[in-house]
Structures are given as structure tokens and as C-alpha cells.
Amino acid sequence: MAEDSNTYEREAITNWLEKYGTSPITRKLMTVDKLRTNTIVKRLVDEFESGLQKQMYRFILGIDVKKGDRLFVAFGKSVHKAQWINRANEPKIILMTISGARAQKEASFFVELTKHPHIVRTYGLVDYPDDKRNEGVMLLQEYGVMGDLLEFLSTLENVPKEAVLCEMFMQIADAMTFLAYNRIVHGDLACRNVLLYHFDPNEPKNNVVKVTDFGLSRGSTVYLSVSSSATTTL
Known part of the structure; x- marks a missing residue:
């Protein structure tokens, strides 16, 4: 948390202050040494990450998340808007369904490589509650609200x-x-x-x-x- 009472990603705000020395929002003078960890936001993020690890990156459709309107279908993939169930203040998400012979392999790529800051975040795999339907592999990903x-x-x-x-x-x-x-x-x-x-x-x-x-x-x-x-x- 900064002197202007706003919360920023530390590396981004540090780079900004070293270059401009002012708040990016209020434009008032602000210094790096006055930055403090927002413990509430950090706790929420830590709890969210911990929850994902406990679930081993697996969610259940209709229990953890629900499927919304379809965004597009192309090249063996369909993408729908999605919403968390009983989770407040979580990131916006989409549900991607991958079909075809390589679906499971491709899905594993997304899950394993999700930590890079410039690769779309994948939260995990999504299963049907009865585990009987087979319409491809479903992935839960962050929603790029600004589009491609x-x-x-x-x-x-x-x-x-x-x-x-x-x-x-x-x-x-x-x-x-x-x-x-x-x-x-x-x-x-x-x-x-x-x-x-x-x-x-x-x-x-x-x-x-x-x-x-x-x-x-x-x-x-x-x-x-x-x-x-x-x-x-x-």
C-alpha cells in the first residue's frame, strides 16, 4: 500500500516511483521507502493460492464454478464466460473446453506453465459433478477483458x-x-x-x-x- 492509500503491484509501483516520484493516481509526491505491504490483500491472495493448491488445481462445474454465455468456438476449442460460486473478490474467469486427441496434453501445458507473468493464467481443470459426461477437457482461465x-x-x-x-x-x-x-x-x-x-x-x-x-x-x-x-x- 502506498501513501496515496491505493494498492499496487510492488515491482510496477517501484519502477514508476523511481522514474516519476509521484502517485500515478493523485500525482502527489510519493517515495518508495514509504511503501507498505497491504496485509489484507496479501492474505486474500495467499488464501486463494492455498485453496487452489489444496484442490490440486481441480474444480467441479456447478459447485465451484458455473458456465456462462459462449464467447466463441474455433479450432477444437470453445470458450464461455464463467463465474465463481460462493467466492467473493476473485478474478474474472473463462471456461475453455478443448476437444480432440491432444486435448489432455494441451490442457496439461496450460496448467504447468501458468506461473509466467506473460502467459495467460490457468487456475486448473474443471470436472463434471457426476464425472460421466465427456465433452472434452475443461480449463479455468483468467478472463482477458480487453480482448485479443x-x-x-x-x-x-x-x-x-x-x-x-x-x-x-x-x-x-x-x-x-x-x-x-x-x-x-x-x-x-x-x-x-x-x-x-x-x-x-x-x-x-x-x-x-x-x-x-x-x-x-x-x-x-x-x-x-x-x-x-x-x-x-x-
Whole structure:
């Protein structure tokens, strides 16, 4: 918590204060040494993370979460809005259903690689309460309320500053490097598979994008067709 009584992510507000020395909201003078941990927010986050670990990243449809309106269907995936049941102040979520022979493998990629700051957060797998229905593998993910980068950029009247675009591309490159390190090939990197979480046309570091929709393992034919020298640059 800062002197302006607002709560920020520590790294982000520290970088801001070192550069500007003022509150990003009130514009009043503010210093790094006066930052304090918001114990209430931290406790809520810790409890949420602990709850996920206790459930081993598994949820039950109709008990833990409920499915909402469909957002889209494409390429063996369907995405619906979703809501937590009996959980207040939790992040907005979507329910992704993956079908096909590689569904379970792709789902495991999302769950295992969810900790990177520029890869869409996956909270876990979702089961039907009776465990009898088989409509594919369901994943619970954070909701990118600003939509994908392709759609967002196409609606802007002016092209963002070069520094803003470079920051976005650096975040994407960082996520892709992380995937390559974990022996994953995205296979379909495009702006439509990058979600926007925050846009600031003036301050590049305030922009946040996250990569989604990856599903090719190192053992796939696509990966094997790439030379060993090229794999280090993904």
C-alpha cells in the first residue's frame, strides 16, 4: 500500500516511483521507502493460492464454478464466460473446453506453465459433478477483458507509439522464450493469440499482454522439423 492509500503491484509501483516520484493516481509526491505491504490483500491472495493448491488445481462445474454465455468456438476449442460460486473478490474467469486427441496434453501445458507473468493464467481443470459426461477437457482461465491484441489494434485510430509496441513485443518474446525453455512450441503465434490486460498509450511499462493458445510439444512433427539452431530463438 502506498501513501496515496491505493494498492499496487510492488515491482510496477517501484519502477514508476523511481522514474516519476509521484502517485500515478493523485500525482502527489510519493517515495518508495514509504511503501507498505497491504496485509489484507496479501492474505486474500495467499488464501486463494492455498485453496487452489489444496484442490490440486481441480474444480467441479456447478459447485465451484458455473458456465456462462459462449464467447466463441474455433479450432477444437470453445470458450464461455464463467463465474465463481460462493467466492467473493476473485478474478474474472473463462471456461475453455478443448476437444480432440491432444486435448489432455494441451490442457496439461496450460496448467504447468501458468506461473509466467506473460502467459495467460490457468487456475486448473474443471470436472463434471457426476464425472460421466465427456465433452472434452475443461480449463479455468483468467478472463482477458480487453480482448485479443489483433482486435484491439484494429480499432485504434492511431498506431501506438513505437516504444509501446516494443514493450508488448518484448513481453511476448519473454513468454515465447519461457515456452521454448520448457520444450513447448506455440505453433500459432499471432496477435489474435495474445490477450491485452492493460493499455497505456503514454507509458510503455504500464502495458501488459499475455500469450495464450499454445499446444505443440517438443515431440510433435512441427517441432522436429525445426533445426536445432532455430529452436534457441523461439
